[in-house]
Amino acid sequence: MNKYDVIVVGAGASGVFASYEFKKLNTDLKVLVIDKGNTIYKRQCPIKTGKVDNCINCNPCNIMNGYGGAGTLSDGKYNITTEFGGNMHDYIGRKKSLELMEYVDSVLCKFDGGESKLYQTKNSDLKTVALKHDLHLLDAKVRHFGTDRNVKILEKIYEWTKDKVDVLFNTTIVDIEKDKEFKLISDKGETFTCDKLVLASGRSGSKWISKICDKFNIKLFSNQVDIGVRVELPAEVFKHITDAVYESKIVYQTKEYNDLVRTFCMNPYGQVVAENTNGIITVNGHSYSDESLHSENTNFALLVSNTFTEPFKDSNEYGESIAKLSNMLGGGVLLQRFGDLKKGRRSDKRRMAKCFTEPTLKATPGDLSLVIPKRQLDSIIEMIYALDKIAPGTANDDTLLYGVEVKFYNSKVETDNNFETSVEGLFVVGDGAGSTHSLSQASACGVYVARYLNEILSKSM
Template structure:
């Protein structure tokens, strides 16, 4: 049996920055990082190699492997406490912001310094939005691009490789807390290891696993939210005056009809729409690149409606999964519909798509989103599109494309203290897997926070 001081389960943003901080700071800890996905150099989605649709790889290269779901994303780091998680509720607002600024410094030192840092603080867009009953959230945004992001993560991995052991293509089957206070870990390959401190950093794709471990250990969790919506794709010129100014615009709107909140999310200027596989369910997302040669003629972003549930219903993620399954059932994966067809109450067909001026960047099945997305959420999305059309004329064009569905699963919020430690001494839960964070910046910052604590412990 191999013995370690610290085992990190998950090589996503929080695990990566935890390993970085342990490598940088003086300590004697013997560290192992485990991930069910592939090493960085082997993370290749089959769609990029010519596959016409998601092949449901196990594990999904988009979601799993070194760097986690953030690796093949567009590398967007939002420095803010207004969205992206609740890390500030645990460590304090100022500390959370300082941790995110530190993450930004590390990224710049590893090759991200040329990436522009945007800010919405003094943007005229905020005034224009308010005049149209839209609310722009404040943030600083560092956009690395998928291509630059992968290179930076490669440098971080190389930096940590002398200090941190790694195991890929490995899942944890069982965790046992021993009488001496150590943890015994059993992998799917039957290998048994022990550690003094166990860090759960599994990200969104490990939500069910981390819930099962918490249930076994008697650690409290809260389940009550899932965001459901579509990914919008339109000509980049429509949002150019916004994306050139602030790049990532988090705009929130309260609908007149239902008084629900709808928001823009993950804006990708000159980007592409992509499919991703979460626990066997195909949903939609978006990427963009730093290299001008890789850019497209379109901009895409998500429109999401927040859904919070009360007793007796508790499994909000299952609700989101059931809606995504409908899309997979009807379209064999992702469904695509023109906004004009949705408004006119007709499905988008192959013939109608051939006449569409907006060329889709993801090959998806033309269909009818009204057969998939519940009426309340769909009404909210339509109302939001008309609201955005006031500040970005052309958003409500007939040829605006809607991909469905996009679902943001929020992991059950694990009960942790200000150190992100559970009631089980030596067991930490951080990053998106803990439900504490929902963004690259905050997940990375949580890894730095715990890394400093553990480095001091093993100094």
């Protein structure tokens, strides 16, 4: 049996920065981080390496799991803001939240060598132009590293922390027990004990977190689910926007349904990628800082937020059912030209062969209207026409729509302001707690809990 002072389950953004902070504090605490995925050096998707064309359901998925979590192979974009990306400020306040996100930014830049660029949307001329068309640009600082540099940064953080914090990969915790201390049981039959336990399993661990909370009678509150598509178009269409602010979080309220639609995860000169979350294939986007790896396209998500009321409680199941339908029809990700969607016809190989926009992800041509509910699809179409007013060309027939993109938010776990649950010593942080939805906020959350645990445990030693 392996005895630790603190065990962190999940080596995503929260786990990585908790590890970093424990090392920086030069703590005497014995700390272990456990993750079901691979080390940073083995996280390679076979699609990206050219071994396969489509998702083959690797278990675990290297895009979603492993050191750094789902953010590792993302486009390395950190939004420093409390306007979106979670509600950590409800627990520790806006000032403290921003201070911690700025701290995370300084750490990342230190390991990057200070080569990245910081963009700001505040006071941007784009904000005024957008408002004229009922589009609302949210304020944020945006630090962009790119997928390539992001991986290198995380490699350096791992090397810097591994002598102080133990990390165990390819290990799944199947059960947790509590008496005087916590006992964790792995899929390999190993047991680990600790005084303080931090669950930081991210969005891919949403069902597992819910299972643990049910076991310990920890309250959960239903969260939202965002359903939409990933848009891909020639980079020139959004160049005047991405050159100025890089990541433009634009929110629009539709005239037909009063639904909120937003842009999300914009990737100039990027690639569209498939993701495997609990066996369900969805779509996302990445981009690189190295210009030799750039594509000719920009991609971004258009998401419609769905918040449900009683008696319905499982918003993620709703999103999963739509994604499963897409997987059933397309064997994974579906792809449709906007012109075909407008005309009520499916895209096929013949129509795609005439398309002027070259897809960066091999996907199955099809009809998204057979997958996405009418209300959400109508809202997405209305948003595309609204964006066309500030970025002419968005509504072109050859704009590509990949579906579906689903953002699963974990049910919100009831915790106090230090992210401790009703079970003494059990903390839930980051996306796993349903309190953060971004790399910056999840990382900051890990820093906060590491500092808190170091303070209270050091006093008792």
